[in-house]
Amino acid sequence: MSTTLGSFIAGGVAACGAVTVTHSFETVKIRLQLQGELQTRKDAPKLYRGVLHGVKVIYQNEGMRGLLRGLNCAYIYQMTLNGCRLGFYEPIRTSLNSLILHRDIHHLHDTQSKAHQSLPVNIFSGASSGILGAAAGSPFFLVKTRLQSYSPFLPVGTQHKYRNAWDGLKQIYGAEGVKGLYRGVWPAMVRTGFGSSVQLPTYFLAKRRLVSWFSMQDGPALHLLSSACSGFVVCVFMHPPDTVMSRMYNQTGNLYTGAFDCLWRTVKTEGILAVYKGFFAHLARILPHTILTLSLAEQTNRLMRRFETGVLGVPEKTKTS
Numbered sequence: 411m412s413t414t415l416g417s418f419i420a421g422g423v424a425a426c427g428a429v430t431v432t433h434s435f436e437t438v439k440i441r442l443q444l445q446g447e448l449q450t451r452k453d454a455p456k457l458y459r460g461v462l463h464g465v466k467v468i469y470q471n472e473g474m475r476g477l478l479r480g481l482n483c484a485y486i487y488q489m490t491l492n493g494c495r496l497g498f499y500e501p502i503r504t505s506l507n508s509l510i511l512h513r514d515i516h517h518l519h520d521t522q523s524k525a526h527q528s529l530p531v532n533i534f535s536g537a538s539s540g541i542l543g544a545a546a547g548s549p550f551f552l553v554k555t556r557l558q559s560y561s562p563f564l565p566v567g568t569q570h571k572y573r574n575a576w577d578g579l580k581q582i583y584g585a586e587g588v589k590g591l592y593r594g595v596w597p598a599m600v601r602t603g604f605g606s607s608v609q610l611p612t613y614f615l616a617k618r619r620l621v622s623w624f625s626m627q628d629g630p631a632l633h634l635l636s637s638a639c640s641g642f643v644v645c646v647f648m649h650p651p652d653t654v655m656s657r658m659y660n661q662t663g664n665l666y667t668g669a670f671d672c673l674w675r676t677v678k679t680e681g682i683l684a685v686y687k688g689f690f691a692h693l694a695r696i697l698p699h700t701i702l703t704l705s706l707a708e709q710t711n712r713l714m715r716r717f718e719t720g721v722l723g724v725p726e727k728t729k730t731s
């Protein structure tokens with residue numbers, strides 16, 4: 411119990427720390443994704459010309475406040491995602507293991523399905539708990555996206571005037587009900603599903619390749635490089651559905667009938683590369699996020715463990731899982 415709560419807090423603090431550092435890039439990413447929506451390249455406005463230019467003009471016009479719009483929503487989203495990952499991962503994994511193992515072995519002990527480790531099952535469990543988290547957290551991501559695209563100086567997208575996150579949720583619910591809150595939930599689930607299922611395999615693959623090709627030793631440098639490689643591949647897979655999601659979140663009317671309509675019309679009018687608008691801003695967010703989450707998680711996990719043994723007096727042995 412205290413272990414689960416401990417990892418929930420540790421993981422949450424790590425994710426929120428990482429989000430704080432990279433939130434500016436997320437703001438730029440969203441504005442780049444929305445800029446020139448359904449316009450041909452020569453007609454499209456170029457208010458934001460790239461990652462650095464974006465950060466610069468937002469900072470000059472709107473200050474730090476402009477770059478950090480929607481940050482508290484990002485925290486709530488991270489905690490929701492993190493909670494679902496922690497809460498659903500083990501149950502899904504153990505049930506899948508017992509389903510698969512039962513086929514081969516009769517009279518299986520419950521402990522065996524808990525102890526059994528299989529990479530495909532682990533990846534599947536990670537991805538599905540991530541998808542559930544994305545579904546649960548979608549309203550926060552929606553409000554976050556709208557807060558971030560709001561700009562009194564260089565606006566892109568529908569300008570939703572929300573005073574804060576809570577006000578945003580209330581306004582959406584008041585005007586459109588639950589359906590409005592869950593606008594864009596499908597691309598949000600696809601996006602996180604892509605990201606979660608690609609992350610672990612590419613991490614392990616990169617680690618193996620770095621060891622065999624460059625004879626790197628196990629250690630922080632190897633972990634850092636492998637997580638950077640993994641972050642890059644995650645971004646490549648995640649970005650197209652992420653662009654669709656941002657555009658579904660932006661619309662209040664019925665510009666698009668659904669995610670596929672959005673994808674199709676985006677590619678048709680803006681060219682195939684349009685799905686990668688804002689890619690470098692996304693990369694600038696994901697790379698440090700992956701690295702920071704991993705290294706901060708190490709730190710906060712250690713702190714939590716010390717807190718639990720030192721302050722709460724939980725014996726060391728119960729805290730291994």
Ligand SMILES: *[C@@H]1O[C@H](CO)[C@@H](O)[C@H](O)[C@H]1NC(C)=O
Pocket residue numbers: 444445446447566567568660661662663665
């Ligand atoms: C955002 O959504 C509105 C509809 O609410 C739409 O008219 C607009 O084209 C969309 N995109 C941008 C960049 O404004």
